[in-house]
Amino acid sequence: MKQHRDTRQRNIVLSAVQARCDHPSADQIYTDVQAVDKRISRGTVYRNLHVLAQNGKINHIKLPGADRFDRRLDPHYHLLCTSCGAVCDVSIPYRSSLDKAAAKESGCRIEGHRTLFEGLCPRCLAKSPG
DSSP states (O other): OOOOOOOHHHHHHHHHHHTOSSOOBHHHHHHHHHHHOTTSOHHHHHHHHHHHHHTTSSEEEOOSSSOEEESOOSOOEEEEETTTOOEEEEOSOOOHHHHHHHHHHHOSOOOOOOOEEEEOOHHHHHHSOO
16 A cells, blocks of 8 residues: 655644544535635545545545545444434444354455444434324
8 A cells, every 4th residue: 555644734634534523524524624724625635535544544434425534443333314414323332243254154355344324313313203
């Protein structure tokens, strides 16, 4: 993997991701970065998000619609609210036994898995009738 040097712009982008716990989109990070330095372009933010995820500094969550970014690096699960689009962590332990079972069944080397639950977040659930 190609090593990338740390730059001022990359550090601003990293700080913007680390300051949030709501799994922001690239556009949300761009808005946060613009509040710090108006000279940083959207392309620079997107490029640096990709580099930071590639280097293991942030987690890239691939979702339908828009990818999100996460400051948490430990393996964990997420819920996508089907009403408002919010993404939140699901506090159940990561099950590495699933990796082993998939490896045994498929004959592949499994490096991990991602599970995305879909449903209503607590805020939308409180608003829904019945």
